Amino acid sequence: MTTLHRYFARLFILRFLLVLIGVSLAVVAFEMTEAFSGDEWTSETVFRYTLLRLPSLMAQLLPIATLIAALLTVAELLRQRELVATWGSGLSQFRLLTGLLPVLLSLGLLQFLLNDQVVPHTTDALRDWGVGEFRSGGLLSGDREFIWLRSGNDIVRIAAQNLQEEQLEQVTLFRRSEDGTLLDRLDAAVAVKREDGWLLRDVVRHDTDPYRTTEVPELAWKGHVEVAQLRLVERPPRELALVDLWDLLQSDGYGQRPRELYATWVNARLAQFFGAPLVLCLAFALGQGWRRTGEVTRLTLSGLAFGFAFFILDGMSVALGEVGFLPPLLAAWSPPILLACLVAHLLLKPEATAPITLSRRS
Secondary structure, three states: OOHHHHHHHHHHHHHHHHHHHHHHHHHHHHHHHHHOOHHHOOHHHHHHHHHHHHHHHHHHHHHHHHHHHHHHHHHHHHHOOHHHHHHHOOOOHHHHHHHOHHHHHHHHHHHHHHHHHHHHHHHHHHHHHOOHHHOOOOOOOEOOOEEEEEEOOEEEEEEOOOOOOOEEEEEEEEEEOOOOOEEEEEEEEEEEEEOOEEEEEEEEEEEEOOEEEEEEEEEEEOOOOOHHHHHHHOOOHHHOOHHHHHHHHHOHHHHOOOHHHHHHHHHHHHHHHHHHHHHHHHHHHHHHHHOOOOOOHHHHHHHHHHHHHHHHHHHHHHHHHHOOOOOHHHHHHHHHHHHHHHHHHHHHOHHHHOOOOOOOOO
16 A cells, blocks of 8 residues: 555544444444443443444444545545645546545455454353343244154254254154145154164154054154254344355255255345445545545445445345345345446546646636
């Protein structure tokens, strides 16, 4: 980075940190008034809640903070004619943005790490604590004593109590054909995990055609049930790491949630890397339109309009992908691609790239 690029980056980073941390702390303070009762207000609980809640809030607010900080930076540079002087010296917008590439990559990496590494751990701690909106909701379907799952074509019912990684109790298995026809029902007292599936013990087998009942000491079942993953099904996808989203996608959500939900979020987690960098590029691209007049009011309003339109479109698109109305790839990637096309259009406009010339009247 040149001295000029470091100067622009410093102006942006200072405003970005001020907006991001300031707004996040304000939201945390507001949430604590609803999360804690009178006798829970201690310095320890306030510090712990703030420490655990800040990452998830910062992950949600990071693109908005980027937009506001970028518009403030560009507006200040236009007001002081520093950006105009930069363009007048022959530095194009492309060279300006490529010089800010470390900042752009840092924003994308920060967004990804917060969403994928920090937020899952902090929300786990908040749910274990059971405070505020993170109290356990019990989203797994069942009848309190049992949990119903799907593994491939088979339907499985297991006891909800004493779930262990290597052993399941009171297992009922409904094995089905490819077209959904019930083949048989297996009632096993215990299921022990093996490398290629599960070993059912003390099995009572109910065949359907013809109907008969037989007792089998042991029976192998090549199904897939990961007890650790069952607890992840209860959590919103935005709180899961990419590897967990991928595992739930491969297991079709165990029949608890649609496959499209996890397919959309696998793509959305990757697409989120580009959101904040594109918003920063948008602010500088919009600045070209008012480089002659230095007018910052219309710049700010148009930047906020385009930015929040992108945030709304992104949220709506992901929501439509979750329920299967849009293909996961289209739902996750279309908003950042559209924003990238808008930025490219603003950068390539002929009137934006034309040099500033001064004419002398005779």
